[in-house]
Amino acid sequence: MKQSLAILALALATALPAVAEEYRLGLITPPSHQWTKTAETIAEDVAAATDGRVELLVMPSGQLGNEARMLQQLQTGAIDFAMLTAAEFANRDPDFGIFYAPYIVEDIEGAGRLLSGDVAHTLLGRMSDFGLHGLAWGTAGMRQVVTRDEAETVEDLSGLRIRTVPLAPEMDFWREAGAVATPMPLPALYDAFANGQVDAMQIDHEGTWNSGYWRHASTILDSRHMMFPMAAVASGRKWQVLTEEDRATVAQIFDERIAEMVDLYAEIDETNLENLRDTGLPVLSVGRDWFGLAVDAWYEDWREKAPLLADLEAEAAR
Template identity: 60%
Template structure:
């Protein structure tokens, strides 16, 4: 470090309140920079830095730069990493109750998902993040799930035997197995090339990712089914959390909670915007409902009400 760099660092430290110490923290997530999760994480980090007067500086690492979610979870548990926006995969594989948000047609739209993600069952599961050595800040989500395929799909029977990229957790795999497809877990950063070269025949995804990552360029069919919501958990390392002052913890908690709720609320508009963009392409875009999937959905519920007892309570909340 040269003299100028030392001088700049010294001036920055002098601007902090007496006794305070600036520290850099790392937030990892698997989504690319344009994705709304990454955008919201970046916005939250900037606000937290401002409101803590620079004491908490959260650096954002998108696109799995810090590893896949399994690797990042281990880093959070050891304190080698500080914050993350996670899909439910690593939690649902350890506790089936975390998979209940993926129940097909549990909600009709983003507005319904937003209410459930603020409800008592969601809060209970957030509090139980301590079982993983984590602190839970709140729930976000991506858009409602759709199906994108490289070949034309008219009926659910056309999906039989198709390799469909999924997230590697049990409730999602079970859904696709019930449809007779071959669910194929794969890291999100590898999906574009895998779809382009035929390693997978299709994917369960959202309209935002389909448009921004240009998966539609290699697609023949887009089935707008909106069959699942896709929650995200914002979490922090329990080990590192204890080292942050109470005042700064309150700022982090408050900013994340608000930004996550804003993120979920945006998805109604986001889904509508990108659906319109996709409908303007040459790809066939077909909207379907629950009946399109046949008996597979009822079979899924029969299995998962037993495997994940909290599903019944969540269904009751959804019906209200």
């Protein structure tokens, strides 16, 4: 009798569908940003591919805290997935700052190649040092500069408070260029730029257009001086909760959708650049030489700080 009941219970358990598990995915970007849109697509794909066993709840706009806070929660397993800038990793390990090397690539296509290359793969594996599982590298648009006052030469940036993320390689670059690097949370940037708390910002054309920063600008520098890497990661603790089959499925979907997002940014950059030109604002195309000695000084400093930079430079040259 007991054996019959055990067999019946096992049969019923096998017949019942797996219980769906909800996992939170945090970002600092607003719903209109392509990172958030891609996260929503990933969530839809994961739910469909796992027959609803894995449901990702996308939480944009810093609902789960700033990136430092989200990293802490990922490490404890309090949240499950995130799409983060490389800032928090670079501030803990300089090798993660090498993707911010100025003019290491010319465009989004070059960024995509480096972010799927050997050095990127190495750094993704080293996410385990932070208690995370690395899923994919992505990027936003190429970095540009937006100023409240007119700026025609790098000397015009001297002493200006330029908003950055709290990221050592980025802040070092602007110090070399003579500006005052001013870290500030993204949600506070619009008001700070409008009322003059900051004089300029490093941003991309997507953010400049969608968030309306151009309304308070006098000059847009189409400099394309840096990529802006993003790491898609999972909590190491929560990753182990998934079955091996579901881990493979989730990893593949993140990899494919984020690669598509990187390719899309070439079009996003150009579309928003045309939108900005249509406003009548001065849009100046500038290159590496415009920044004078700042770029070379940055490389001299960071080759010592980050051993992997030399490998990334060699990969970019190839």
